[in-house]
Amino acid sequence: MTWLPVSVLFLGIILILVVDLIFREKAKVYTVILSVLTLSFSSLMVIQTKGTNAGSMFFFGDFYVFFSIVGLLSSIIVVFSAWKDYSVELDLGVFFSLLLLANAGGILIAASRNFIPLYLGYELVSIPTYAMIAFKKKNRSSAESGLKIFLLGALSSAIIIYGLAMYYGATGTLQMGGDIINHSKTLAIAALVLITVGSSFKIGLVPFHYWIADVYSGASVSVVNFLSASSKKMAFAFVFQIFFVGMSSWHNSYTYLFAILATFSVIVGNIVAVVQDRLLRIIAYSTIAQAGYIVMGIVAYGEGNTFTKELAMKGILFHITAHVLMKGAAIAAILVVISSTKSDHINNFRGLFHTSPITASALAIAFFSLMGIPPAAGFYGKFFLFLSLVEAGYEWLALIGIIGSAISIYYYGKVIRIMVDQPESKEKLNSFTPINVLLVVLTILTLLFGIFTQDLAIIAENIVAQNP
């Protein structure tokens, strides 16, 4: 009963593989339908299983519900964009089963209260991701980006494991929230630094961010969508589990590290994005910057009292939800352009408002949201994050965040301006109905985000209450 969401996913994987094997070329639509059904059904099951008891290793609270559902629903966006993506459509069934497998890992991460299942979930997300990135077997850049993320990812995972070993040595348990045994401070410091480094790689903080730009520009666009909208959220869930639950009593040590990393990320991400001329690379660097904003939430959470913690958690949840919507929409829109023009160079977006109004307006609204302009979704998250930083006494970090946002207006605005220009040719882009539906839905959700903030705020308060 407890593991119904995961069982549903595995059932879905088997069905998809069977259908794919049997129908071959004709299986595309069925696998899409099956994946969407599986993901939605699994989300329903997640809500059903909230609050069940499965021993001390797991806890099925609000954190579990939120992050599982964010992962599952954002994967639906990936399913739709992969449907359109010419470069993965040949083996769609395999691709989707990898996607569902990664989601099973995400659920495991969100439910854990012990480092063993947590780490297992982390690898269950990472390993299918490597496979998805290197999915286009005959494509040089796909293979190369797969190689890069695999080598660096394996390195970071080895570092995390070593950190966990040190944690085990320092606390004598792998259960989260262990206290440090006497005389093991050195081990604790080693554990903290190693785990911070390993998880910073996954969420892409400077200076562990190098893979992001290369992989985003090398892999298929739908994989980029997965990395940015879905897998990144699972990685964040991993980080939150470790630092909010696992090391909850160490908070006066890790806030320093994350303040430094957040500063680097926001500054470097935003500044390097300014000089980019390919949309996917802009998205990549903006992802680095956005990760910096979310990490600011970790700083505020670790430093503050309950009220600040609630503010920070609200900011984190808002920003993560908004990030799914706006990044999902932006990358799906870029995918439409790429599948027509075969390149994501900024010049291919010239006059997009005239050739493909839906795509262009979805992209524009997503960018407004990323800038943090109200009432788009991105505004709420940033607002609460900066607010919690001020409450926690980190005004300087909030200031850096605001400067970063100001810089981001420049490069997003550049793209929007180019899209308004007169196009070079009046040719309409090929449009694809499911993607258009997806874009419309995401855009509406982005604009109406304010409606959901109330519910998310309650979830955030519950999470803070449930964390030790």
Added chain:
Amino acid sequence: MIPVEWFLTLSVVMFVGGLFGVLTQKNAMRILISVEIMLNAANLAFMAFNGVFYNADFPNSFSASDFEGWVFVFIIIGVAAAEAAIGLAIFLSVYRNFGEIQITNIFTLKEQEV
């Protein structure tokens, strides 16, 4: 009994050695092997720590949490196998595309000089 510090020293030596390999080797296969050494360093540390933490009255009475470190070692071995599998597949596809797996020669994805 051998003191736990000896195991930890060996483990750190293995970890740093593996790390050194990752940073200096040029062949992707060798890097993967170095990463495996790092994983085994962690395994060794887990084993050694669990030897310290387990119930002294061991065979007669114990609970599941006495084995956490050892259980984790098995999981790490399994994960390492899965990781190696994916890695080999990726190396194969890189080899098909580039004709080699020397990572110093594979850098088509980078920032263009403007």
Added chain:
Amino acid sequence: MVVEEGIQVIEDKFLINSAILVILIPFLTGIFLLFLRGLEIRNKTKFSERLTGSIGVAGLLGSLINATIIIFTYFNKYDAKTQRVIGDTPFVSSAHGTFKWGISLDPLSVIMMFLLAFIASVIHFYATEYMHGDTAYTRFFGTLNFFTGAMFGFVLASNLFMAFVFWELLGVSSYMLIGYYWPKASAASAAKKAFLYNKIGDVSFLVGIAYIWQITLKAHHPTLDYHELTNLISNGTISINQLWFPGLLLFGGAIGKSAQLPLFGWLPEAMEGPTPVSALLHSSTMVKAGLFLLSRIYFTFVTVGGHYEAFIPEGDAALTATLITWLGVLTALCGALIALTATDIKKVLAFSTISQLGYIGMAMGTGQIHVGFYHLVSHATFKSLLFLCAGAVIHSVHSQEMKDMGGLKKYMPYTYWTMLIGLLGLVGFPFITNGFYSKDALLVAIKNSDIPLAGLAFTIALITAGITAFYSSKLFILTFLGTPRYDKDHVHPHKTGIRMRIALIILAIAVVIESVWWAVGSIGGLASEKINKSFWNFEYRLGDLIGIHGAPFALIDTIPSILAVILGISLAFGMYFYQIPFLISLKEGGFIIKLENIIANRFGFDKLIYVLAMGPGMWVGSKFRRFDEEVIDGFIINTVIKDGSLKLADYSNKLDQDGIDGVVNGLGDITSELGYNLRKVQTGQTSQYARWMMFGLALLLSIMTLLYFQTFTIK
């Protein structure tokens, strides 16, 4: 030291040292050859094939000589029934038990070792000619010797720990051998597949070992030795109710290595390796390792009673034995069915191996270990012969497809006769072949066993025997008889070379000797009780030595299998050789073609799911289209988006030009400058990225060290 009542452990330095040599000689020659290969690559030369080939063969001959000494000394000097020669060396000692390197010489391991040494030597000899002219000749023999050495180590190991070490070495070296032609993509992926499939089993094996260790530790007798485990079971310290689950996990390892039902996919693809490798892989190494493991750990799934009876335990513990048996039965059937449809000569043999492995697994599952081992010996001999013959045929016509062969009898008389001998063994031709007697013993074992639905299992096994006869005859007819179908202008079938011919003849003689041996034992055993108890009756004697007895050979039991075999052979000859119109019509319109379709369609899954999924899929698709046409195109695009978004964009354009540009321009120049400089670190070099990561690690570490006294103030 008395380990078990009636069983005596002997220390014999001479035999143990010889056994160590059996393992070490191929290993060391293998490593030496790989070292030579390294020199070759470095100096861009090639050592003469005569030299490297001789070293390779000499390594195996060294093993063979030692193995011969051991097998004769052991069976003559000692009473194999009650005396075991064991030599252990502690490897890791701890407060809670010891891991050991150990050699165990007992009837099973000694016979297996000799068989392996013999077959591997012949195959090595064959390979010296077969691989002639290959650029990496040295590497081939290096890995082949290494591989054989690993198998020797596995066979002679006295405990599960050492067995696992060599098990892994087997996996690695088989990876190298299957992927021998690695520049070919299919070979590389076949090797990868074999490695991964085996790896799945390996993890299960490892967990099983740990489980057994934990159980014995709880019982205050931590051990992984086969003998001590048997001892613990027989004196009641641990019971089979504790061991059946770890037994199942160990069987998981055997599934991977021995290509049993869910994990058999790698074996047919392993054909990508050179033919000698296939022969070795399929006959006495690798795939037999899993089954040999079963025969070593039989105490985890069957109870051996005091008086030579093996029976399946009651309760949960029966699960493992049932599972092994039924997986074996199904593997046998599936392998045979797929072999029926295969057109590639090596593929037919590969699937027949899977089928025969299923047979052996089935017998082991019922607890009749000696019967399984009996068939294992027969199969190892005739299957290695068959593969070498197939290699000779392929060498000659340069194709693996049976449709390109036919009428080769005239050109390759030696191969024709030797292959006939091998195929008769595979078919189990009544009374004159080794396969007949061992297969009959298998069928009797399954019929008399008390696993659930034993009758059904027996029927399936019988049908499988018929199918085996059919596809073997088909292979024979299509290859050697009838009219030639190869391209006569380009292909000139030639006689096999002298060394290959010698190898074929040696193995054929071995099959014949075995056939005579089995026949004398079984038929003679009917007449004289003396023969029945002597070494001539291999099955009875082996069972006697390891303490299990099955039903004796009886003519009445052979009738069903004789009928099945004759039916299979005559159908095949009628269909492919005499081409009787009735049978042809059967083949084309009726049963066979239907069967082929069923197999090709993955046993009918297709249609069912097609019907179930097609209808709803179409319906949803049509609805989607209507939604698209009416709602999206009509309303959203034209009315809402187009007009609204253009206005929005104009506004943002203004905002950008008037407001933001003015503010940012001054800052913007600085930012851009910084951006250009910062992006230069993104060089695309992975190792440089890793170094930056380590820079970050060092930075954070030094910060934390500086703050040492301010951190972790809580507690």
